[in-house]
Amino acid sequence: MKADGRSRRETSRPMSKPETADPGPVEVFAALGDPTRLSLLTKLSDGQTRSIAMLSADTKLTRQAVTKHLHVLERAGLVKSIRVGRESQFGYRPGPIIEARSYLDRVSVQWDEALARLKALVER
Amino acid sequence: MKADGRSRRETSRPMSKPETADPGPVEVFAALGDPTRLSLLTKLSDGQTRSIAMLSADTKLTRQAVTKHLHVLERAGLVKSIRVGRESQFGYRPGPIIEARSYLDRVSVQWDEALARLKALVER
DNA sequence: GCAAAAGGCAACCTTTTGGTTGCCTTTTTC
DNA sequence: GAAAAAGGCAACCAAAAGGTTGCCTTTTGC
Numbered sequence: 001m002k003a004d005g006r007s008r009r010e011t012s013r014p015m016s017k018p019e020t021a022d023p024g025p026v027e028v029f030a031a032l033g034d035p036t037r038l039s040l041l042t043k044l045s046d047g048q049t050r051s052i053a054m055l056s057a058d059t060k061l062t063r064q065a066v067t068k069h070l071h072v073l074e075r076a077g078l079v080k081s082i083r084v085g086r087e088s089q090f091g092y093r094p095g096p097i098i099e100a101r102s103y104l105d106r107v108s109v110q111w112d113e114a115l116a117r118l119k120a121l122v123e124r
Numbered sequence: 125m126k127a128d129g130r131s132r133r134e135t136s137r138p139m140s141k142p143e144t145a146d147p148g149p150v151e152v153f154a155a156l157g158d159p160t161r162l163s164l165l166t167k168l169s170d171g172q173t174r175s176i177a178m179l180s181a182d183t184k185l186t187r188q189a190v191t192k193h194l195h196v197l198e199r200a201g202l203v204k205s206i207r208v209g210r211e212s213q214f215g216y217r218p219g220p221i222i223e224a225r226s227y228l229d230r231v232s233v234q235w236d237e238a239l240a241r242l243k244a245l246v247e248r
Numbered sequence: 249g250c251a252a253a254a255g256g257c258a259a260c261c262t263t264t265t266g267g268t269t270g271c272c273t274t275t276t277t278c
Numbered sequence: 279g280a281a282a283a284a285g286g287c288a289a290c291c292a293a294a295a296g297g298t299t300g301c302c303t304t305t306t307g308c
Contacts, residue, residue, distance in 0.1 A: 026159050033154025034266085045231045047238025053284060065267050067285080086275035086284050094235055097228055104225040107169045111218055114171025158296085177254060189297050191255080210254050210305035253306075264295070276283075
């Protein structure tokens, strides 16, 4: 019989949060601000659902690294995962991208309006 | 006479890059993925140019922290700065936001097309 | 011409990130 | 019913991020 199931260090940390609602633009942008994650997401945006093994196949990273990135995307609401059999299938979720896009739109609009006002002022 | 102009540690690091052309979407998203930076940028997108002192006035951060964030935004091409007199004025630059937006558009479009194909397949 | 305002620079420090490795559990497949 | 495939979990590590402080230079305003 073994003394303990756990092997490595013994530090004990609480960690983890519920966080179900979809996060604001900042977190979405942060999630998009990494090359690996951005490419995972664009891959998944073709509508096909993929397993972790599939997604880690064409990177030089380990499966675990990819898993972490997928979790970041998931916490940002950009993908969802469901466990089917022995694998978990990841799929794209359009919501946050739409929101992010409209955030950028608002910024652009604010800028355009400022320009328009300036131009109007100069031309009068 | 003082022995040396420099005071603290003496480590010597090279650092810094030229990097003039505007960076890809990843760096832009990364720059947007921080609350301080996002708010600085939306503030500046009203077209008004502002000094560092002005921009750090309404945050709890130090001027230096704000300066760093501004430099990140600048390296991402999102703002430009010109030194005028004793202050440096920061202004919004629309380019990268437009690009980022169209990147998100492409992702959305790819998703929409996938959905459309799926629907067509199911309905036939 | 001097004090105050605005910044730049660089050293430090702490927390987060991005990534790896080891090992255990659950499904599949022969 | 075992071996192999797919993952999960947690510890660990190095590097990058975010922030602060100290001090020096340049402009501006009397």
